[in-house]
Amino acid sequence: MSKNKIIAGLAVLLVIASAGVVMVRHKKPAASQASASKVQTPTYAKAKPDSPLTNAVLIKDMKYAPDPLVIKVGTKVTWLNGDNVSHTVTADKSTDGFASPTLGVGEKYSYTFDKAGTYAYHCTIHSSMHGTVTVIN
Numbered sequence: 001m002s003k004n005k006i007i008a009g010l011a012v013l014l015v016i017a018s019a020g021v022v023m024v025r026h027k028k029p030a031a032s033q034a035s036a037s038k039v040q041t042p043t044y045a046k047a048k049p050d051s052p053l054t055n056a057v058l059i060k061d062m063k064y065a066p067d068p069l070v071i072k073v074g075t076k077v078t079w080l081n082g083d084n085v086s087h088t089v090t091a092d093k094s095t096d097g098f099a100s101p102t103l104g105v106g107e108k109y110s111y112t113f114d115k116a117g118t119y120a121y122h123c124t125i126h127s128s129m130h131g132t133v134t135v136i137n
């Protein structure tokens with residue numbers, strides 16, 4: 001009888017202890033995500049034409065997506081070369097101020113847009129590649 005009680009007590013303690021371990025495990029990644037989100041994390045997953053106001057452009061299959069990218073003034077935009085060849089992100093008008101070096105596969109380029117307007121850009125390697133960033137207030 002008392003042996004059974006001890007076993008039951010131990011079982012309860014085990015459950016509480018393992019629940020505690022699970023909670024600690026879940027807490028740690030959540031905390032690091034919170035600090036990471038203070039930096040403007042690129043959101044490539046939502047890069048679709050029907051979901052504006054993201055801050056990332058994925059370069060893939062010789063295209064920039066989304067195109068146009070619609071953002072608010074002050075947004076830092078990051079392009080990621082997710083293609084299997086090199087590309088550039090080069091403003092059509094040099095006065096617009098953004099021009100990446102040649103981006104190899106997997107490389108990124110970022111630029112912060114501080115003025116509302118429409119910014120056309122292209123790839124200097126592939127003349128068929130064009131994109132637009134629309135910056136709104």
Ligand SMILES: [Cu+2]
Nearest residue numbers: 087123125126
């Ligand atoms: Cu290109």
